[in-house]
Amino acid sequence: MQINKIKKEMTEILSDVFDGSTIMVGGFGEAGSPIELLHGLIDKGTKDLTIIANNSGNGRVGLGALIGQRQVKKVICSFARSAKGVTFPELYNKGEIELEVVPQGTLAERIRAAGSGIPGFYTATGVGTPLAEGKEEKIFNGKKFILEEALKADFAFVKAETADRYGNLTYNKTARNFNPIMCMAADKSLVQVKKILEPSEMNPEHVITPGIFVQSVINIENPIIETNAIEEGMTYP
Amino acid sequence: MTNIFTNDLIKGWDRNTIASKIANDLPHSSYVNLGIGMPELVSQYIKEDREIIYHSENGLLGMGPSPNENEIDLDLINAGKKPVTILPGGSFCHHADSFSMIRGGHIDYCVLGAMEISVTGDLANWSTGKGIPAVGGAMDLVAGAKNVFVMTQHLTKEGKPKLVRECTLPLTGAGVVSRIYSDYAVLDITNDGFKVIQLNEDITIEYLRTVTDGNIYQ
Numbered sequence: 348m349q350i351n352k353i354k355k356e357m358t359e360i361l362s363d364v365f366d367g368s369t370i371m372v373g374g375f376g377e378a379g380s381p382i383e384l385l386h387g388l389i390d391k392g393t394k395d396l397t398i399i400a401n402n403s404g405n406g407r408v409g410l411g412a413l414i415g416q417r418q419v420k421k422v423i424c425s426f427a428r429s430a431k432g433v434t435f436p437e438l439y440n441k442g443e444i445e446l447e448v449v450p451q452g453t454l455a456e457r458i459r460a461a462g463s464g465i466p467g468f469y470t471a472t473g474v475g476t477p478l479a480e481g482k483e484e485k486i487f488n489g490k491k492f493i494l495e496e497a498l499k500a501d502f503a504f505v506k507a508e509t510a511d512r513y514g515n516l517t518y519n520k521t522a523r524n525f526n527p528i529m530c531m532a533a534d535k536s537l538v539q540v541k542k543i544l545e546p547s548e549m550n551p552e553h554v555i556t557p558g559i560f561v562q563s564v565i566n567i568e569n570p571i572i573e574t575n576a577i578e579e580g581m582t583y584p
Numbered sequence: 585m586t587n588i589f590t591n592d593l594i595k596g597w598d599r600n601t602i603a604s605k606i607a608n609d610l611p612h613s614s615y616v617n618l619g620i621g622m623p624e625l626v627s628q629y630i631k632e633d634r635e636i637i638y639h640s641e642n643g644l645l646g647m648g649p650s651p652n653e654n655e656i657d658l659d660l661i662n663a664g665k666k667p668v669t670i671l672p673g674g675s676f677c678h679h680a681d682s683f684s685m686i687r688g689g690h691i692d693y694c695v696l697g698a699m700e701i702s703v704t705g706d707l708a709n710w711s712t713g714k715g716i717p718a719v720g721g722a723m724d725l726v727a728g729a730k731n732v733f734v735m736t737q738h739l740t741k742e743g744k745p746k747l748v749r750e751c752t753l754p755l756t757g758a759g760v761v762s763r764i765y766s767d768y769a770v771l772d773i774t775n776d777g778f779k780v781i782q783l784n785e786d787i788t789i790e791y792l793r794t795v796t797d798g799n800i801y802q
Contacts, residue, residue, distance in 0.1 A: 375642045375679075376665035377658060401679075428718035429665075439716055448717045451641065452683030452724030459680035471727040472687060475706070475758025478723065520676055521642050522659040527678040555678070574658060 352514045353543060353564045357387040360537050360565045364393050364502055371458065371503040371529040372400040372410055376429070377573035379522035381506040381539050382409035384565075386583050388504075389413055395420050399458070399500055401451065401525060403427040403435035406577035412584070414438065421445035423498070425454050431577055450478065453495050455528060461497035462531025462560070470495055503533035506570065507556070510540040514561030515554045523555060530560040539567040594791070596767025596784050602735055604629035605782070606695055606765050609733075610636055614692040615685070617641065617725060620664035623695035623735050637673075639691055641721040643682040646674020663721065686721070687728040694729035696722065698736040698764075700751040703798035705761040705773040707734065708753035719756075726757035738766035739795060747771070747778060748797040768792055777801060 374380030404411030415434035607629035777799030
């Protein structure tokens, strides 16, 4: 029997996601954002989610839509203030969603650390700022650092360009961003890809995420383009 | 005490002039991260005697200018989420690698805007203390880049000094700024205060003192 991580149905790839899950959502703005997987979660109605992402969604599409459906109780991100953000500000201003602000590089490193078995690390980022409050300080070579802990998740929702049945992934340009490290830090990585390749067609030199970090893949050939969707006034559901 | 001449309109350098001064100070073959907004202008003033490599923290090294309308690729964006291009010799990487370039001290210069800069080099540029807090990569850049340049107006819109003894807004980093390029002067942060490197032709040091809160010397 052959290994095959490719799922045919959205309900199948999302079947394990439970109420109260912590989910890492890849993407930087719309580049690399797994919109269809997020819409699948809206259809499924999973609640009380903690979302780890760089941003907090635009318009009422993808992450913006999931937040708008009140399925998210907390967002951990670096930048929750975007020009096209609608749903997060609405709930945040009413005190109906929690926010943990993390510097972008610390966010990336906490995710990378979790995926690499490193429980915490010291960094200069944030020293002397409000984001250092309550964190352990340590001096190395006369310079002050703060302790940051690894950030794990139950699931990673990721968008990639191509995959094979082993879960090997390639990305497209800056749509790579958080996606590879999120695949490493989550118990289960669920990936939507534009194209499925035969393993023999996948160049091992070009694989960015080796299949060991990926549990399930679904083929979404023509994903929604967020900018266009928002311009057209699309809302989901 | 600072004397503020809010109705005394001194025309400082325009933003293009400030950008060209910064461009002149970036050495050949340096790796540079330009903040979103005004600092992006710097790339337009790099002289032909040097090559600068631009880093964008979302995983792009060797960033080029904005694309033509028909060449826009929404998978190729900068940290401000605007479409850009990649130059020959450029590369993509994931976020942890991209921030290792910053946090590991590999970026030679970053140029950022400011709300307040203290005489000891503290920078506040991410939060007014109101609204949704959002920091992005600013804290990583100021903590990790070898040189932190600030590009700013000397005064706030209300006519108050941005160069102060102590920041009142939430800090982005403590003791991180190396040099300030304002419309009134170029100043280094030193142990003795703000050191004037270049003064705007139309401004006296006495006037600069009245619009700066903190020790200034030449």
